[in-house]
Amino acid sequence: MDYMSIANSPLMWLACGLCVALVIFQAALFVRKSLIAGKKLGITNEQIKSAVKSSATGSIGPSLVILAGMISLLVAMGGPVSWFRLSYIGAVAYELMAAGFGAEAVGVTLGSPEMNATAFACGLWVMTLGSIGWVLFTGLATHKLDKFRNVLAGGRKEMLPVVSAGAMCGAFSYLSLDRVVLFNSQTYAAIAGFVIMAIFTAYNQKANKKWIREWSFCISMFLGMAVSIPFI
Amino acid sequence: MENQDLYYEKDFLPSIVRWGRGTNLLGVLFAFIPPLVCTAVYGIWPGWGPIFAGFVMQASVSGVFWFVEPISYFNVLGIPGTYMSFLSGNIGNLRLPATVAAQQAAKVEAGTGEGTVIATIGVAVSIIVNVLFLTIGVVLGAPILSLLPANVITVLNNLLPALFGAMLAQQFVPHPKIGTVAIILAGGMLLLMKYGFLAFLPGSPSYAVIIVAVFGTILIGRKITESELKKAGSAEK
Structure with a gap:
């Protein structure tokens, strides 16, 4: 039997659907709790609306990239698994690698004509086993990370935003310079994204325009990408 | 104001931690459902050997x-x-x-x-x-x-590189000193990695780059802010 009929069976859809449902359930629950807490902290509806708009427009680009990565996963692992794995623990690069290692372990190249049910199953097991570390660790340790953050702030509450600013500058420097040191068209994309957003941010420190706060990420990433096209 | 902070600290966060731990640990179990269906219902079992081998390869990258x-x-x-x-x-x-x-x-x-x-x-x-x-x-x-x-x-x-650059700029403009520290640390570590100077570390050493960039920037950033606060304090006197 062709393994794709198993990979795309209604039962696989159900099994994978349960996992996606858990992600959505948790998100809905946390949003409800956050809205209540937000009211008490004095967050206005206007702020919530702005946040929703900005994160929605900011998520479109990255989701397109994930969708492009989905193509090779669809061919090798079928619909349900691709759909579930890309909305669950891990990331688009991780999933392809894990499925590949799984198939390789039974001597098959992922997505090749030799791809069979055993390679599919092994890929699926490796995808799960290789990814649970992230959820297990966050499930058990997230509340302790908060204490660690206080240690980083030297026990001073007014230093917490400095810790966050340092963490963000550090993380985003790593993520963007990782692409800059490739010294190819991605270098131009990263620098262009930086320059465009720097202009928006500097201008908006005084102007304080709502549309800039909501749209600047979306505009910067697509414009930055466009600038790099001649260098590809 | 006190009351509102109290709700956030005493009600909101503990309830998030309770539910977060529960849902994430449930998430660990749920992750096994699709492979279990594949094995238990459809009877496809690659054997412990290949699964373990695949897991070790993956864990050496992601662990x-x-x-x-x-x-x-x-x-x-x-x-x-x-x-x-x-x-x-x-x-x-x-x-x-x-x-x-x-x-x-x-x-x-x-x-x-x-x-x-x-x-x-x-x-x-x-x-x-x-x-x-x-x-x-x-x-x-x-x-x-x-x-x-x-x-x-x-x-x-090229979309993600542009987005990452934009994220850095959005932090860099309001915090130019901390941002400069971060760029020096991350850039320096990345170049060290690119030219093989971090090869003594096991696996792909990009984790070392993240750790140095994030925690180095936090610690140096705090020192900078503390000395600035001190200066501002003595100027007031």
């Missing part, structure tokens, strides 16, 4: 990141955002940008109560958008998605 990523990104995502982001995955390339975009639009600072609440909303919205796109993708299927011209996909590869 360090199970710890490094949550610890490094926690300060941006906050408690609820961390539970949600690591259950749903795609952190650096989707959850972080969505969080930062939401916080910027709502004019709240990461690391504060307001920042944490808005981060939750940012991550949740990104989950909805992502699942929506994936659902459309899976309905269209590989044959139709493959019709996308190859150069569109090549161009899309």
